[in-house]
Amino acid sequence: MATVQTLIREEVLALSAYQVPDARGLVKLDAMENPYPLPAALAEELGHLLARAPVNRYPDADAKALKAAIRRALPVPGDCDILLGNGSDEIIQLLALAVAKPGAVLASVEPTFVMFRMIATFTGLRHVACSLRSDFTLDVEAVLALLERERPALLFLATPNNPTGNAFARADIERIARAVPGLLVIDEAYYAFGDTSHLDLAGLAPNVLVMRTFSKLGLAGLRLGFLVGPKHWLEQVDKLRLPYNVNVLTQRCATRLLESYDQLAAQAEAIRVERGELERELAEVRGVEVFASEANFLLFRIAGAAAVFDGLVARGVLIKNVSRAHSLLADCLRVTVGTRAENTRFLAALRETVAV
Numbered sequence: 001m002a003t004v005q006t007l008i009r010e011e012v013l014a015l016s017a018y019q020v021p022d023a024r025g026l027v028k029l030d031a032m033e034n035p036y037p038l039p040a041a042l043a044e045e046l047g048h049l050l051a052r053a054p055v056n057r058y059p060d061a062d063a064k065a066l067k068a069a070i071r072r073a074l075p076v077p078g079d080c081d082i083l084l085g086n087g088s089d090e091i092i093q094l095l096a097l098a099v100a101k102p103g104a105v106l107a108s109v110e111p112t113f114v115m116f117r118m119i120a121t122f123t124g125l126r127h128v129a130c131s132l133r134s135d136f137t138l139d140v141e142a143v144l145a146l147l148e149r150e151r152p153a154l155l156f157l158a159t160p161n162n163p164t165g166n167a168f169a170r171a172d173i174e175r176i177a178r179a180v181p182g183l184l185v186i187d188e189a190y191y192a193f194g195d196t197s198h199l200d201l202a203g204l205a206p207n208v209l210v211m212r213t214f215s216k217l218g219l220a221g222l223r224l225g226f227l228v229g230p231k232h233w234l235e236q237v238d239k240l241r242l243p244y245n246v247n248v249l250t251q252r253c254a255t256r257l258l259e260s261y262d263q264l265a266a267q268a269e270a271i272r273v274e275r276g277e278l279e280r281e282l283a284e285v286r287g288v289e290v291f292a293s294e295a296n297f298l299l300f301r302i303a304g305a306a307a308v309f310d311g312l313v314a315r316g317v318l319i320k321n322v323s324r325a326h327s328l329l330a331d332c333l334r335v336t337v338g339t340r341a342e343n344t345r346f347l348a349a350l351r352e353t354v355a356v
């Protein structure tokens, strides 16, 4: 009879599951969530809207109303299609599944979002990556050499990048877009906290897709991401999407909330302001080096990062220890920008920890 060892794929046996730590009772600054609740009037209205949602029926498999709302709220090029995912994680998986021929390659730069590598493994793709420069900028020559050598089916670039927080130069991305042998997927999960958008590139360049999520805009619990690109690409990926991947409650909520996109954007703007405050104060803590960020989190370096992380948890604050994720991240921790009160608690806990 089959055992776990004989039945499960070797690469799955070798994986460690994506870690989601228990944050109960802690100030939660580990997952790039928006710290603000929905504006009260909107929350109230959603309550009524959801009470009438036909949960006995399957949702609209095409989510037509939601896609139209996305087009009204955001500058999606008119000649591009939209594909929706249960979070952008699901979209990464769909893209990978679509190209997973034997020997096919999924490429990224590192350090970056860990799901690119994990999903390559899930779907039987070979993952290759080249390193960012030590200041976390793109090493374009290295990326071009990787494209030439490995001919990846997919190249993912997250800008602003997680966990480094910086955005890549648009000119560098355009150079890479002209050279990709397969598809370039620009992951703009953090677009709301920076100054650049690449949505237009999805319409201009034949092999560029742009992915976004509403998770960082205050809707992480809804699980909604989307991909923008030419119809001939998206209609193939869409064949792999399970028919009702975006549930009726998410569709209704998001469609309504996108009508009030300015309120979501205002929260993102408030987070940018808090990021500036947090960055200034963090830089003053003894031994801390903070990196510039265009996202809703800050990466910082501090000697003995693992012990500092534990010291923060002991004082009731959960951030993310990324110090072992990549050699460029040695002694680095990542903190999500919270409310003013949460940031103050984090800073107090950090000052106490380093004073010990």
Ligand code: PMP
Residues within 6 Å of the ligand: 032, 086, 087, 088, 089, 090, 113, 158, 161, 162, 187, 189, 212, 213, 214, 215, 220, 224, 225
């Ligand atoms: N891309 C990047 C760069 C991310 O950091 C994240 C979330 N941490 C995602 C995609 C996935 O977001 P979601 O699945 O919530 O849409």
